[in-house]
Amino acid sequence: MATRAADATIKGYYYQFDTSILKLLELGTDTDTITIEGIEDIDITTATDATTIQCKYLSKPRFINSAVREPITLMLDHFVNPSTPDNYNYVLYAHFENETPGNEPVIDIAKLKAILTYTESKVEKQHHIDNGITDAKLSSFIAQFKFVFGKKFEIQQQEVIQKLITKFNCSEFEADTLYYNNALRIVIDKAIKRTASQRLISKVEFIKGIDCSKKLFNEWFIKLRSKKEYLKLAAQALKSTRALDPIRTKAIVIGKEILMADNSELPIESFIENLVFRYYKLNSALRDAKPITIVLDCDLALLTNIKRVLISNELSFNDGYEGIHFSSHFFNKEPIINTTANAAKILKSSYSVKLISRACLISNVSTIQQWSVLLNFSKEDLPSSLLNGQYFDFKYCENLKDIYKLLAP
Numbered sequence: 001m002a003t004r005a006a007d008a009t010i011k012g013y014y015y016q017f018d019t020s021i022l023k024l025l026e027l028g029t030d031t032d033t034i035t036i037e038g039i040e041d042i043d044i045t046t047a048t049d050a051t052t053i054q055c056k057y058l059s060k061p062r063f064i065n066s067a068v069r070e071p072i073t074l075m076l077d078h079f080v081n082p083s084t085p086d087n088y089n090y091v092l093y094a095h096f097e098n099e100t101p102g103n104e105p106v107i108d109i110a111k112l113k114a115i116l117t118y119t120e121s122k123v124e125k126q127h128h129i130d131n132g133i134t135d136a137k138l139s140s141f142i143a144q145f146k147f148v149f150g151k152k153f154e155i156q157q158q159e160v161i162q163k164l165i166t167k168f169n170c171s172e173f174e175a176d177t178l179y180y181n182n183a184l185r186i187v188i189d190k191a192i193k194r195t196a197s198q199r200l201i202s203k204v205e206f207i208k209g210i211d212c213s214k215k216l217f218n219e220w221f222i223k224l225r226s227k228k229e230y231l232k233l234a235a236q237a238l239k240s241t242r243a244l245d246p247i248r249t250k251a252i253v254i255g256k257e258i259l260m261a262d263n264s265e266l267p268i269e270s271f272i273e274n275l276v277f278r279y280y281k282l283n284s285a286l287r288d289a290k291p292i293t294i295v296l297d298c299d300l301a302l303l304t305n306i307k308r309v310l311i312s313n314e315l316s317f318n319d320g321y322e323g324i325h326f327s328s329h330f331f332n333k334e335p336i337i338n339t340t341a342n343a344a345k346i347l348k349s350s351y352s353v354k355l356i357s358r359a360c361l362i363s364n365v366s367t368i369q370q371w372s373v374l375l376n377f378s379k380e381d382l383p384s385s386l387l388n389g390q391y392f393d394f395k396y397c398e399n400l401k402d403i404y405k406l407l408a409p
Contacts, residue, residue, distance in 0.1 A: 011153050015057035016041050017191075018160050019093060019150075021183045023053070025163045030204035036190040037199055039078055040071075040090075049087055052078070056094040057153060063096050063105060065115045068147070072115055073127055079141045080133055088144065095150035103149045109138050168211065177237050182210045230396045235406050243390055244407065246279050246289035249371040252407070253358065254400070255378025256297040261399040268296070269309040271400045276315065276352045278408045285346045287339050291318070293354035293371065295361050297378060303357050310355075318351040322360050328367035331356065361386075377403050 020042050024034055028046060035043040042053040054071040075090040095101070107115075116127040128138060151159070164175040164183070186201070186209045193199045238244055252275075259268060266274075272294055280291050296303060300323060310317055320331025331354065338348040358380075361368065365385055372389045376382055377397050397403045 012057045015095065015150070015153055015156065016055045017184055017187050018156050019053070019055045020187045021160050021180075022156070022163065024183075024187075024201070024203060024206045025160075025167060027203040030207075031202055033200050033202045034206075035196055035200045036187060038196055039088075040075065049089060050085070051089040051091060053091045053093055055150070056092070057150070058094055058096055060096055061098045063094075063099055063149070066118070067096075068092060068094060069115055069118060072112075072145075075145065076116075076127075076133065076138075076141055077131075079144070080131075080137055090141070090145045092145075092147045093150045094147070095152065099149040101149050101151040101155070105147055105149070107142060107145065107147055109135060109142065112138055112142060164210075167207070173236060173240060177233055179210050186210065227396055231402065231406060234392075234394060234396075235409050238392070238406060239409075241390065243373045243375070243392065244279070246285060248373050249290045249293075249369075250373045250375065251293040251295055251371040252403075253295040253374070253376045253378050253382065254297065254403070255376075255380060257379055258377055258397065258399060258403070259296065259298050259302070263400045266399070266401045266404060268306055268400060269313070271404055272306075272310065272353060272355075273313065273315055274404060275407060280346075280349070280352050282349060282352070283340065283345060283347055287337065287344060287346055289346060291335060291349070291351060291353050293356065295356055295358050297358040297380065300357070303355075307355065315353070316349070316351040317353045317355045319355045320360075322356055326360055326364060328364050331364075332367075332369045375407075 020034065020036055023042055023044060027034070027044070032044070032046045035045070038052065040052040041055045044051040044053070052075070054075065056068075056071060058067055060067050071092055071094075075092070078084055079088065079090065113126070113128060118125050118127075127133075150156070160183075161172060161175045161180060164170070164179040165172060168175070168179055170179065183206070186206060190199045190201055242248070244250070254268075263271075275292055275294075279285070280289055296306070298306075304323060307317070307319065318331060318333070318335070320326050320328060335352075336350040337346050339345060340347050358378075362383065365383060370386065370388050373392070374382070374386060374389055375392045375394065377394050379395065381393075394403075394406070397406070
């Protein structure tokens, strides 16, 4: 697995995300559930009990009282609340640099009181005394509380990958780029929901969500990766999934932020011509090759100018007569081709590329034939109705040159 570089704050978020993924994978039955950001960071509910977990990734070398005072205080306050059911178990899962993962420090009543004691404005405070929490209540809390030292960030993340490999019988690359990415997306999507019921997910729902989506490389997946590493992984994914095979129908969506970037090294017209040369070159492409569809998030004026240049360069395209009166019927038509003498390669073709604006695509999504591969190089998400095939969502490309490096390595 690739080395990741992240500061402590980012690691803290991802440590919680990875812990949530692990706990979901470890649930005993399909109907067991987890609530992300429930009472604490992670709430686990089974048929027999309920466990709430605080997850912390701390940069301190050793366990000290002040580092765990806040999470333990929050758990204790929940425990003593009269409306709280008495079957809750409480777990503090916290990583310290020099503590042994898996060890459980002893928390007796004296140690708990020491943790709950602090100084504020030079005045000693004792949370248990200030809030009328008796020794009997503290003892009862300790009986239902466990403190476990957490694993190192990279080791826990590797454990997630290994569990995904086992669960889905896949390669490490697939586990990292597909299943982990999808698991991360599901957990984060749940975490930002407004109500607890929306943040709840069962094991069976989680596994189904990981396994069904073909969306790769969402924005959360790339936050812990350098641009170079991300682009390398993206290229590997395209290769391993055979997404760019000439025989597959493909649409490439280029966002307006890409079109407005500095593309002096590779203008959009050259970008399109180079892709045609790579995947649909006459007298070279096999007869079953398919023209690429280019979808541009731009206004009609820019699109028209691009078409003018392509016409001047004698590159034929199918735009469904956008700009005059768009017709899905004509846009969906396969090119008429002539083949070489041995019928193996395309000698002539009525068009070499399809070209359409993003606005036109969205307006006619119900009548335009879908592609087997959709590659989105845009900050804007696409309608779910377009995501029926293999979907790659790339967010780290800055210009057309970056994109071309992925599509024509």
